[in-house]
Amino acid sequence: MEKFSYVNATSLEQVTALLSDSGWGEVMLIAGGTDLLAELKEYVETPKTLINLKTLPGMDAIEADASGLKIGALATVADIARHPTIQQHYTVLAQAAGSVATPQIRNVGTLGGNLCQRPRCWYYRDENTHCLKKGGDICYAVDGLSKYHAILGGDPVYIVHPSDLAPALIALGASLKIVGPEGEKTMSLEEFFTLPAANPFRENVLEPNEIVVEVQVPPAKPNSKSFYLKAREKGAPDFALASVAAVFEMDGKTCKSASVVLGGVAPAPWRSKEAEAALTGKMVDDTVSKQAGADAVKDAQPLNDNAYKVTLTQNLISRAAMMATS
């Protein structure tokens, strides 16, 4: 990696002030570093300054009460996975957190870092491949090897968003607290992520001088059931070939409401309104669940090597729906 200076954060004001003058890449934030360090070592990022967020007090808290969940951006993935309230009432989130990488990575990787992590695309991660995402002319996955790439929302960059926590949190209706030089703002997590058509270089709307500080999750609805299903080639560590985060409000076998968010298939966590519509108000059975899966992928545009993800995604959705009935 290139040399950089290292600053321990003392306050959010100091962090946003340090960030404010530079565009992307000059000053970068580090918490767990499980993603960033690899990028530095591969020279994909070459910041001049790193700000260590771990010295910020209190930002790793998880608060659970009647008003829902508040999770500080510095809470580790392991903290989330083993939190009793999350395990009991926000199962999808606990399952998603537990599926991340390895125990070592979960122990240091943070919520904020997980949401803001960069794509795993092998072209993007190769220093010597100047792809569209890095300001080049083409997305190499289009004519190259695309087994792990996007089937939905890809054009013109076919990366997939690698986060497991993001689909789960979006399915739970989470919002995000962001602090910038002008103070703090809150937005829905779903709106936080963007597609390459809007911005091929970034995966979210965060400005270079902003920092994610907290995630808020509304209280779990009674009679809700939630699941995170993740297909991968290897038990661990492996990123999702496709994943489904699903929250269902059930009345017996009837689905009163459904929230279905896909991971590993699109450049952003992909909310499937089609699957939700196919399930909402329905008595869920084999036919209905299969229809929900089929509806979710009807606009899929696979590349050369990833048509299997269409079937896979479809099957994961119908499996999740059927799990809600039992």
Add this chain to the structure above:
Amino acid sequence: MASWGEASESRLIGKRIPRLSGRDKVTGKAKYTFDINRPGMLYGRILRSEIAHANVVGVDLSEAEALPGVKAVIQIVEVGNKIRYQGQEIAAVAAETDDIAKDAIRLIHVDLEELPHVVTEADAMAEDAPQIRDDWAGNQSNPNVREEGDLEGGFAQAAVEVEATYHAPVQTHVCLETHGNVAEWEDEQNLTVWASTQGVFGVRNDLAGSFNLPANQVRVITEHMGGGFGSKFGPGVEGRRVAELARITGRPVKLMLTRKAEHLVAGNRPSMTQHVRAGATGDGRLIAYDMKGHGTGGISSGAGFQAPYVYDVPNLRTERVNVAVNVGNQRAMRAPGHPQGAFAMDSLMDELAEKLGMNPLEFRRINDPSEVRQAQYTLGAQEIGWHRRNSVPGAGTGVKKRGMGVGSGQWGGGGGRGTQARVTINSDGTVEAVTGTQDIGTGIRTAIAIIVAEEFGLAPTDIMVTVGDSGPGLPSGGSGGSQTTASVAPVIKTAAAAAKQKLFERIAPQLNAPVGDLRVGNRTIYVVSDRTKTIKWELATGQLGMDSISEGGEWDEELRQGGVAGTQFAEVEVDTEIGEVRVIKIVAVQDCGLAINRLTTESQINGGVIMGLGQALLEERLMDALTGRMLNANLEDYKVPGTFEIPEIKSIVFDTHRKVTGIGEPPCIPTPGAIANAVYNAIGVRVRELPITPDKILTALAEKKA
């Protein structure tokens, strides 16, 4: 005639004895080359090409040389040379820290004139492909053709035929300790190298030749090493260059390959593609086999594979070519040519058996000439519960379907001449065994201790074993071809026997008995005809004083034998909705002659099965046609089995005789075929390309449905 004696007479040999270095390894005390740090040591790094095919137009080292902390920069390619694959060495540096060395190689400026590259076999074999080897028209070697019997006559007798294409991609070795060395010159004429190698004397001789030194002025030490699998016989470019850097700087230098370089340039198992047409008679005899195939070993040749494999075919024609691509060269990898050949053959056998309406095991029994495997089929089938197998492939109900399959293998592994060893009895009663072999990880240290301890009635922990050091000047061959134990064991045994004989000759007069009547056991020398005549081991050796006994050993053909057969049965569960294959159980029945240490023999079988499982389900080198670069030169996207993938493995050491054979390689051979057949049995759709990943399962199931 020398022999290992009967099993009933063996106190240690053939028993399950924990590896002597086990504690050191799990506590981190064992020193691998990566762990060697010498006073004043510098760190070496190599700049490698990221371009697959190019002419070298210019190399400018000046900026790197000017970087503070850089002690030497050497140019490896010359202007006018050709770069022929990604990862090819351009220059090397030695610096005060590894970070400085990393920075320094980025300051070397290389001017390359890019040439058209081909990195996939399809591109290389295309009609308008750029010619990347002057000697191979169309980037292909001359076909190697073999013909036996009467092929068309054979097909005329066939009741069923199968025509299919099988493919196994390039697999890399993934040595957990990457290739590398620490080099230190004592003076201008004496070089010591700590090497991660499977051949300390091979490295010594290569370096002695490179630096024009007498061989005994190069000392190579490999106390422990983290895997070689056939890729670590010589010093390689990195070994010669680190020695050069050490000589220029007058300081020790460590240079270990990065994980990326390990994938790119440290060897690989070549790919295999077979188009096969084969026929069998109505009564289940394999009668005709016609195969046209190719594979790539990178820019080099060496992409051979076994076809047909193991089973008898009277009428055959095979034609194969090597395909050149702009990718790093192949090296021997655990049973070269066998696992991929076995996968194709065992898949074909099952396809033929199904057309015949025959149980695939029965079909094998008819066509397998090996009596050993015939017996193994029975044992393995019992162990896996073959009777539970789907009689109709894919017949199971539900989303998760189970299936079973079988695969076969064979190997040589009988050892050979070329090992020298000494066994020394000191006056304090300690015993030393020294030889120049190396422990590639299979436990030869422990095996040597067992043989010597058996001879002297001592415990394995009583024996001080020195291996992995060329210093004592007792050569042994490289650890390859599953030859180590069978090459070393006879020499160690004869050395120990000779030393014992010498000790008995000294002691016999005191015991007033003929030398031939003396025996040793339980730390006591006694007279077999009169058990009251005894002398404690330490009292006997105490009389040696300064005149310790030290004897060499001799090769003894009678103590070893080549040729092993193996069979494996796999049970898998396939999730038909998400395409995941989970191996439930592998039964590995492996013939290996005399297992000196049954415990480490079982470990070798376990390791082979795990490697075979990786080839079956996970591993594949992925090359990008456009950029010419490997996309998964890491351990994130080049996936090797982890704990979640490891099934129950029932390793059965199948005793056939009491001569040492060696089985480092063969247990990885039958695994991919057995798993592929089990997958077919589970879902009723055949995947003819390795690795069998979810995308292939889902695609195959979708095609079946359509």
